[in-house]
Amino acid sequence: xxxxxxxxxxxxxxxxxxxxxxxxxxxxxxxxxxxxxxxxxxxxxxxxxxxxxxxxxxxxxxxxxxxxxxxxxxxxxxxxxxxxxxxxxxxxxxxxxxxxxxxxxxxxxxxxxxxxxxxxxxxxxxxxxxxxxxxxxxxxxxxxxxxxxxxxxxxxxxxxxxxxxxxxxxxxxxxxxxxxxxxxxxxxxxxxxxxxxxxxxxxxxxxxxxxxxxxxxxxxxxxxxxxxxxxxxxxxxxxxxxxxxxxxxxxxxxxxxxxxxxxxxxxxxxxxxxxxxxxxxxxxxxxxxxxx
Numbered sequence: 001x002x003x004x005x006x007x008x009x010x011x012x013x014x015x016x017x018x019x020x021x022x023x024x025x026x027x028x029x030x031x032x033x034x035x036x037x038x039x040x041x042x043x044x045x046x047x048x049x050x051x052x053x054x055x056x057x058x059x060x061x062x063x064x065x066x067x068x069x070x071x072x073x074x075x076x077x078x079x080x081x082x083x084x085x086x087x088x089x090x091x092x093x094x095x096x097x098x099x100x101x102x103x104x105x106x107x108x109x110x111x112x113x114x115x116x117x118x119x120x121x122x123x124x125x126x127x128x129x130x131x132x133x134x135x136x137x138x139x140x141x142x143x144x145x146x147x148x149x150x151x152x153x154x155x156x157x158x159x160x161x162x163x164x165x166x167x168x169x170x171x172x173x174x175x176x177x178x179x180x181x182x183x184x185x186x187x188x189x190x191x192x193x194x195x196x197x198x199x200x201x202x203x204x205x206x207x208x209x210x211x212x213x214x215x216x217x218x219x220x221x222x223x224x225x226x227x228x229x230x231x232x233x234x235x236x237x238x239x240x241x242x243x244x245x246x247x248x249x250x251x252x253x254x255x256x257x258x259x260x261x262x263x264x265x266x267x268x269x270x271x272x273x274x275x276x277x278x279x280x281x282x283x284x285x286x287x288x289x290x291x292x
Contacts, residue, residue, distance in 0.1 A: 037167055040165075042181055045202035046155060050148055050248055055246070059151055059156075061087075062086075062150065062280055064086045064275040064277070065277040068083065069272045070269070071269075072270075080104060086150060093110065093143060093152045095110070096108045106119060109134075110289040111140045112286065112289040113289070142163065142185055149239075149275070155204075166182040168182050176205075179202070181197070191210070191211045192211070193207070208236050229264065231262040233260055234259045235259075236255075238255040239253065256273070
């Protein structure tokens with residue numbers, strides 16, 4: 001009887017071990033397959049997540065309107081609320097955040113298809129965000145800013161953008177599995193750009209932009225940095241609350257953050273937008289995309 005019991009235990013252990021081994025191999029194969037994804041496969045699945053081919057190709061203009069809560073951290077914390085708008089027409093793009101505050105009236109930056117321009121909050125003075133985007137205007141020229149909230153989103157017409165994509169593998173961000181694509185513009189300088197897509201839905205959920213410079217006074221978008229000091233910039237876009245608008249699946253939550261760090265000072269800026277109204281196909285005057 002004891003021999004039979006031992007035999008049964010051995011058989012049970014062997015069976016369970018086999019199941020665990022098969023599960024491990026399956027998981028490994030799935031992970032390996034994901035690691036071997038081609039950039040075009042990620043793009044194809046991402047486009048399908050936005051909407052059908054006809055819905056995407058018929059998209060000419062888009063306007064998203066909502067609210068914005070801004071938080072600034074430096075030598076203290078400041079908070080302010082206002083309204084947000086993203087308007088786009090083909091490659092042209094505008095982001096406008098309006099605040100009822102004379103010291104900080106707005107954030108406004110646009111691309112008219114030829115030039116990137118940013119509004120001055122006072123004569124000769126622009127915000128750190130606008131200075132950064134003017135200094136590294138590839139972000140807006142390529143249609144990256146605003147993600148799929150804009151008709152300028154480069155993955156909608158990648159061939160025209162003449163950019164290269166590299167697959168960066170599966171990553172985990174905030175306990176979520178995402179696919180990384182490194183975005184390499186042909187004339188984009190050396191700013192590092194990474195796009196992240198939900199591993200299950202392939203929705204675009206995050207973009208990261210990183211730049212490190214050792215500049216002198218006046219050579220970087222942040223004029224307050226010390227001469228010769230290394231300054232690190234990191235801008236992040238996060239997208240969530242995807243819902244149907246018309247025939248498209250679009251994010252309704254958009255968080256934009258900018259961190260500027262150097263040995264003498266560190267500042268962070270955050271804008272949390274919630275969009276509640278979308279309009280498609282409405283004509284937008286050309287002058288709206290030029291801000292000076």
